[in-house]
Amino acid sequence: MIKLSKKVEYAILALQYIAENSSKTNTAKEIAENLTLPYEFLSKLLQTLMKKGLLVSQLGVKGGYKLAKQISEITVEELMNALDERSNIVDCADGDSNCCSRTEICDIRSPIMNLQEQINNIFKNTTIANLKNNL
Amino acid sequence: MIKLSKKVEYAILALQYIAENSSKTNTAKEIAENLTLPYEFLSKLLQTLMKKGLLVSQLGVKGGYKLAKQISEITVEELMNALDERSNIVDCADGDSNCCSRTEICDIRSPIMNLQEQINNIFKNTTIANLKNNL
DNA sequence: CAAAAATACGATTATTTTTATCCGAATTTA
DNA sequence: TAAATTCGGATAAAAATAATCGTATTTTTG
Ligand code: FES
Ligand code: FES
Numbered sequence: 001m002i003k004l005s006k007k008v009e010y011a012i013l014a015l016q017y018i019a020e021n022s023s024k025t026n027t028a029k030e031i032a033e034n035l036t037l038p039y040e041f042l043s044k045l046l047q048t049l050m051k052k053g054l055l056v057s058q059l060g061v062k063g064g065y066k067l068a069k070q071i072s073e074i075t076v077e078e079l080m081n082a083l084d085e086r087s088n089i090v091d092c093a094d095g096d097s098n099c100c101s102r103t104e105i106c107d108i109r110s111p112i113m114n115l116q117e118q119i120n121n122i123f124k125n126t127t128i129a130n131l132k133n134n135l
Numbered sequence: 136m137i138k139l140s141k142k143v144e145y146a147i148l149a150l151q152y153i154a155e156n157s158s159k160t161n162t163a164k165e166i167a168e169n170l171t172l173p174y175e176f177l178s179k180l181l182q183t184l185m186k187k188g189l190l191v192s193q194l195g196v197k198g199g200y201k202l203a204k205q206i207s208e209i210t211v212e213e214l215m216n217a218l219d220e221r222s223n224i225v226d227c228a229d230g231d232s233n234c235c236s237r238t239e240i241c242d243i244r245s246p247i248m249n250l251q252e253q254i255n256n257i258f259k260n261t262t263i264a265n266l267k268n269n270l
Numbered sequence: 271c272a273a274a275a276a277t278a279c280g281a282t283t284a285t286t287t288t289t290a291t292c293c294g295a296a297t298t299t300a
Numbered sequence: 301t302a303a304a305t306t307c308g309g310a311t312a313a314a315a316a317t318a319a320t321c322g323t324a325t326t327t328t329t330g
Contacts, residue, residue, distance in 0.1 A: 003224055131250075
C-alpha cells in the first residue's frame with residue numbers, strides 16, 4: 001500500500017512543531033495536545049528520535065525535547081531509518097533474500113532494486129523542512 | 136513501510152510468466168506451481184486482473200489465462216490500481232481528508248502531495264516488461 | 271450425456287503489521 | 301519530598317495483508 005506510517009507522519013509534525021518552538025524545551029504532552037496526537041505513542045516515538053540523535057532530551061521537571069539538528073538537515077530517509085522504518089519495497093532489498101519465490105534465480109530482483117533506488121532518492125532528497133508550506 | 140504487497144509481487148511474476156508462455160492459455164494451477172506461489176491466492180488475483188481488463192480468461196477444461204495487453208504496455212501503476220492497491224503515502228491523497236491531525240489547517244499536505252507525485256511518476260514510468268532482467 | 275478440468279465468487283480464517291496503551295522506574299526541579 | 305517529566309519494557313487492540321474453503325458455473329471431451 002506504499003503508505004507512510006503514523007510514526008513517520010507524527011514525527012514530521014512533531015519535528016516541525018519543535019522547530020517552531022525551538023526557544024524552549026517542548027514536553028511530549030504539550031506537543032501531543034497541540035497536534036492532537038496520541039500522547040503515549042508520540043512519547044515513545046520521541047524517545048526513539050532522541051536515541052537516534054535527532055532530538056536532545058532533558059529529564060525531570062522542566063524537561064522535554066529540543067532539536068539536535070535543524071529540520072532542514074534531516075531527510076525523510078534519515079527519519080525513517082531512525083524510526084526503524086525501512087523504505088524497502090521488497091523484503092530482499094536489504095539482503096534478507098526470499099522476498100519472492102525462486103529467490104536464487106529471481107528474474108525481477110535487479111530491476112526491482114532499480115525501482116527501490118528511485119524511491120530512496122526521493123526520500124533522500126526531501127528534508128523535514130521541505131515538507132512545510134510556509135517556507 | 137513502503138512495501139509492495141504480495142499481490143503486486145505475485146502479479147508481476149505471473150504476468151511475466153504468462154508473457155513468456157503467450158502461445159497457450161495458462162492455468163492458475165500451472166502458474167502457481169511453476170512460480171511456487173499459493174494457488175488460491177494467485178487464483179483470486181488473476182480473476183481480479185481479468186475483471187480489470189489486463190487478462191483474458193477462458194472457462195472450462197482447457198481454460199486459463201492469456202494477456203489482454205502486452206506487459207510492455209502495463210505500468211506498475213496500472214497494476215496497482217487494478218489490484219485496488221493505491222500507491223498513496225497518506226490517506227488524504229485521494230481526498231479522504233483527515234489523514235493526519237488538524238486536516239483543515241494541515242501544514243504539510245501540499246508538500247506531501249508533491250512527494251506523492253514523485254512516487255506516482257516512478258510507478259507510472261515503469262512497465263511490467265521493464266521489470267525483467269533478460270530483456 | 272456425464273465426468274473432469276477449469277474459472278468465478280463469496281465467505282471466512284489466519285497471520286502479520288501497525289497503532290496504541292499501561293505501568294513502574296529513574297531523573298530533575300523546586 | 302513532591303511533582304513533572306523522560307525512560308523502558310511489556311502488552312493489548314485494531315487494522316491490513318495473506319491465505320484458504322466451499323460451492324457454483326462453464327466448457328471440453330470421451
Ligand atoms: S528475490 Fe527479491 S525481487 Fe525477487
Ligand atoms: S491532512 Fe494529509 S498530509 Fe496533512
